[in-house]
Amino acid sequence: xxxxxxxxxxxxxxxxxxxxxxxxxxxxxxxxxxxxxxxxxxxxxxxxxxxxxxxxxxxxxxxxxxxxxxxxxxxxxxxxxxxxxxxxxxxxxxxxxxxxxxxxxxxxxxxxxxxxxxxxxxxxxxxxxxxxxxxxxxxxxxxxxxxxxxxxxxxxxxxxxxxxxxxxxxxxxxxxxxxxxxxxxxx
Amino acid sequence: xxxxxxxxxxxxxxxxxxxxxxxxxxxxxxxxxxxxxxxxxxxxxxxxxxxxxxxxxxxxxxxxxxxxxxxxxxxxxxxxxxxxxxxxxxxxxxxxxxxxxxxxxxxxxxxxxxxxxxxxxxxxxxxxxxxxxxxxxxxxxxxxxxxxxxxxxxxxxxxxxxxxxxxxxxxxxxxxxxxxxxxxxxx
Numbered sequence: 001x002x003x004x005x006x007x008x009x010x011x012x013x014x015x016x017x018x019x020x021x022x023x024x025x026x027x028x029x030x031x032x033x034x035x036x037x038x039x040x041x042x043x044x045x046x047x048x049x050x051x052x053x054x055x056x057x058x059x060x061x062x063x064x065x066x067x068x069x070x071x072x073x074x075x076x077x078x079x080x081x082x083x084x085x086x087x088x089x090x091x092x093x094x095x096x097x098x099x100x101x102x103x104x105x106x107x108x109x110x111x112x113x114x115x116x117x118x119x120x121x122x123x124x125x126x127x128x129x130x131x132x133x134x135x136x137x138x139x140x141x142x143x144x145x146x147x148x149x150x151x152x153x154x155x156x157x158x159x160x161x162x163x164x165x166x167x168x169x170x171x172x173x174x175x176x177x178x179x180x181x182x183x184x185x186x187x
Numbered sequence: 188x189x190x191x192x193x194x195x196x197x198x199x200x201x202x203x204x205x206x207x208x209x210x211x212x213x214x215x216x217x218x219x220x221x222x223x224x225x226x227x228x229x230x231x232x233x234x235x236x237x238x239x240x241x242x243x244x245x246x247x248x249x250x251x252x253x254x255x256x257x258x259x260x261x262x263x264x265x266x267x268x269x270x271x272x273x274x275x276x277x278x279x280x281x282x283x284x285x286x287x288x289x290x291x292x293x294x295x296x297x298x299x300x301x302x303x304x305x306x307x308x309x310x311x312x313x314x315x316x317x318x319x320x321x322x323x324x325x326x327x328x329x330x331x332x333x334x335x336x337x338x339x340x341x342x343x344x345x346x347x348x349x350x351x352x353x354x355x356x357x358x359x360x361x362x363x364x365x366x367x368x369x370x371x372x373x374x
Binding site: 144146147151152154155156157158159160161162165166171174175177178179180181182183184185186 | 343344358
């Protein structure tokens with residue numbers, strides 16, 4: 001596997017791992033999860049089957065690792081937006097709504113992956129992240145002060161999952177506007 | 188089965204059916220779904236096993252029928268509230284939030300039942316019902332007019348499912364207040 005060889009063993013391992021996750025995601029997208037086998041993943045990644053088994057015991061573990069990587073990327077994306085946007089709260093909620101919009105909740109693979117423990121952990125992190133933003137907003141007088149930030153975080157994260165069923169990006173933006181009006185409270 | 192005998196065959200059948208659903212729900216609540224068998228259901232309902240099989244082919248079908256009946260009762264309850272409340276929109280949304288609050292979403296049986304086609308149909312009915320209320324509210328100037336009632340229905344039904352994770356009835360009422368502020372829009 002010369003093309004995957006990198007400067008150090010660690011970097012090499014990370015590269016094999018990443019390549020395996022990319023390959024598996026591509027195979028699932030092309031043929032559906034049921035037809036993906038360890039042999040096909042090894043072949044397409046360009047590694048031996050025995051090598052693949054040193055990294056992952058089965059396809060399900062690879063899919064879970066891929067999903068964890070996707071969720072991590074989403075959380076990093078939201079953290080970036082928080083740091084750079086002029087209006088971090090609204091920008092983060094909009095970005096979250098677009099993630100929900102692009103995510104196919106009806107996909108059986110998504111339904112399976114979402115039952116994993118790693119998802120519950122990611123949801124806790126996301127909720128904490130949004131709660132902190134809302135607490136900042138309340139101190140700045142931009143968010144209502146009569147409801148605790150944690151309750152408001154639950155409200156807006158649930159409201160924004162409605163984006164998954166919306167027909168257009170304009171509709172997603174309207175959903176964010178309506179949700180923000182709830183966070184601001186009566187004028 | 189003399190105690191189940193009613194004035195007509197139809198009423199008798201409905202009574203056996205209802206008694207079977209009640210019994211099954213009670214057995215599931217007591218011992219969990221895995222230990223419930225057709226024999227136990229027949230015994231507790233006070234009918235023969237052969238009779239039970241004339242009504243239902245298996246335990247899963249009974250549980251689905253019971254769940255359909257529960258959902259139907261919830262929808263009837265919301266329709267009653269709509270007819271009699273001074274402020275139908277807020278009263279219906281509050282009642283829906285309390286249904287979500289009392290409903291244990293983490294229950295594996297609930298998760299299984301919620302994948303059924305009857306649930307998708309009930310969700311369509313509920314959404315149509317709330318959409319009509321919102322359209323009335325918009326005509327009366329109580330609901331924002333810049334977002335279509337169907338989109339607002341999606342928003343508020345998703346927002347109110349946050350009630351499932353709340354610790355108290357007071358928190359559920361705050362969630363309804365916040366959600367209503369989103370529906371009213373900027374003052």
